[in-house]
Amino acid sequence: MPHVPGHKDVKYLNKDFSSFRDGLIEFAKTYFPNTYNDFNESDPGMMFIEMASYVGDTLSYYMDEQFKESMLSFAEEKKTIYEIAQGYGYKPRQASPAxxxxxxxxxxxxxxxxxxxxxxxxxxxxxxxxxxxxxxxxxxxxxxxxxxxxxxxxxxxxxxxxxxxxxxxxxxxxxxxxxxxxxxxxxGTVTTDYKVFGAAERYKRIALANSPVLEIISVTDSDGNSWYEVPFLAQDTVYADFDNNTTNSPDL
Incomplete structure (x- = not known):
């Protein structure tokens, strides 16, 4: 994988092909000194050692990547950054308009x-x-x-x-x-999407017809009631903006 300039490499195992290969050679010398002792590059036995080293190098790479992507400071994948940010309570925009x-x-x-x-x-x-x-x-x-x-x-x-x-x-x-x-x-343009809900369902999910969605402006049911997004369902108060006029502020 190419290395992106300015991004720090995070290594969880700190192992690569050469270190796995050297480790397997030392292991064979220590525990099988009489069974296999020809470590010449042309020997067929080295093929199996290098194939095992390749597998270890590949698994090590993916483990390092998974560990790096689990930390917000070093994550590079857009999807991972969004998921970590949402886990911290942030609400990152999925799309940004001009x-x-x-x-x-x-x-x-x-x-x-x-x-x-x-x-x-x-x-x-x-x-x-x-x-x-x-x-x-x-x-x-x-x-x-x-x-x-x-x-x-x-x-x-x-x-x-x-x-x-x-x-x-x-x-x-x-x-x-x-x-x-x-x-x-x-x-962007303002569109209206109509959804029909049947019996109550826990954590009901719906998919909007248009994508990407920049923001939800309003949600209204068939009875004319307005619904608002809240941080948690136990919240019983919603603050709304109103113009200052003589109707709601007679002292003006």
Whole structure:
């Protein structure tokens, strides 16, 4: 097997063909001095010694590989690394999508009442909120889906909103602004998979039709109940995100 540069060799037995061969020769000299004592390369007896050494070398190699793959620090097989990580409680992704940062623009009218430094400011009553899940297509046909909301009203150090003059009237008064927001997007499409469950089964497993699956967005039964993934089945509380609005926060 070729050795991958930068990867440390881990030897459990520290045995190879030469060491097995030398060991068998010494064994024969010690315990069978009168039965076999011609260790010349051309002697037929050496063929059996070298064949046994080859078998030992092969078994030693696979034992070393199994021992190395059992340790996360030295494992090289992708499947082994995933299984060890899952054993430690990690949830490694089985597939990683392409990611991109999108520039999203909107034109809004200027507010003739809100004036700063003799400039009419953007009228934020016209600012859009684009929910996460907006789909865009690249020039080569790849579909990307946004992972966060695009809130043009929001302008802060954490979520900046660059703005440029888009249109002025004959008196050079600003009539429209061009607003810009950035949002992360990942490649992939959202699909729905329907499954029929019969009688209750312990540790029921199902296979989804599409592969690879990047994430499970939601699970809903025929009665409209939402189901959530939890670290353990005894967990009785699930924390969900909700927008801050006047409905759930009257003090706003």
């Amino acid at each position: 990611t991109v940062t999108l520039d999203v623009f909107q034109t809004v009218p200027a507010n003739p009442v809100a004036v700063v430094n003799e400039q009419r400011q953007p009228n934020e009553d016209y600012c859009l909120t684009i929910p996460a899940g907006m789909q865009v297509t690249s020039t080569n046909g790849t579909i990307f889906r946004t992972t966060g909301d695009v809130i043009f009203r929001d302008s802060s150090s954490l979520s900046p909103r660059p703005q440029d003059i888009f249109e002025v009237d004959d008196n050079q008064n600003i009539t429209k602004w061009l607003l810009k927001k950035q949002v992360k997007a990942v490649s």
